[in-house]
Amino acid sequence: MTTIALPLAGSCRCGQLEIRITKAPICTAACHCPGCRKMSSSAYSLTAMVPADGFEVVKGEPVIGGLHGADIHHYFCPHCMTWVFTRPVGMDFVNVRPTMFDDTSWFRPYMETYASTRLPFAETGAVRSFETFPTMEDIEGLVRGYAEWAG
Numbered sequence: 001m002t003t004i005a006l007p008l009a010g011s012c013r014c015g016q017l018e019i020r021i022t023k024a025p026i027c028t029a030a031c032h033c034p035g036c037r038k039m040s041s042s043a044y045s046l047t048a049m050v051p052a053d054g055f056e057v058v059k060g061e062p063v064i065g066g067l068h069g070a071d072i073h074h075y076f077c078p079h080c081m082t083w084v085f086t087r088p089v090g091m092d093f094v095n096v097r098p099t100m101f102d103d104t105s106w107f108r109p110y111m112e113t114y115a116s117t118r119l120p121f122a123e124t125g126a127v128r129s130f131e132t133f134p135t136m137e138d139i140e141g142l143v144r145g146y147a148e149w150a151g
Contacts, residue, residue: 002106003151009058010101012077012084016060019084019100023054026093027146028107030124033114039066039074039083040097043122046109047086048098055085055094110146 004024011018025048036045062084066074073087086095098107112118112126113133127149134142 004106005103008101008103010096012060012080012082012100014077014080014082016079017057017062017077017082017084018059019056019096020058021048021050021055021096021101023051024150025050025096025146026143028098028110028150030109030112030126031114032112032116032118032122034117035067036114037119043119044112044124045083046098046107047095048107049093050096052087052092052094055096110149111142 006024007020007022009018009020027049029047029049030044031047032044037043039045060077062075063078064073065076065081066083071089073089074083075085075087076083082100084097084100088095098104101107109124109126111128111130111134112124113130115129116131128142128145130138
């Protein structure tokens with residue numbers, strides 16, 4: 001796997017919202033759930049789980065879109081409406097859409113979630129696959145497995 005050259009910068013489609021990470025992801029994923037498919041307008045969404053203290057918005061003010069629930073906040077550019085990142089409430093990481101980064105050569109999904117709703121043609125190449133979402137008990141092992149796999 002390609003090494004990540006940190007810090008890593010990125011932006012939304014129009015460039016009015018810019019982000020940066022200074023810490024490597026703790027895991028990467030593709031999600032096949034219908035909600036992610038609709039928000040990404042694709043067969044699945046991609047995620048890089050970045051430690052919260054290693055992520056920042058350096059330009060612009062994101063707005064909440066997608067679900068407007070109490071436990072998860074999806075952030076979009078207010079101008080072009082690109083889905084840039086998600087903050088799960090109570091978690092110490094941010095789910096960043098890796099396609100926002102200027103350099104995407106390092107990205108590969110380690111796991112895929114909601115494989116039970118995967119479109120028949122949608123292959124991700126993920127190492128681990130879950131029919132729904134992994135349990136909280138699985139997460140620690142997945143983070144360890146990702147670290148070994150990513151090098």
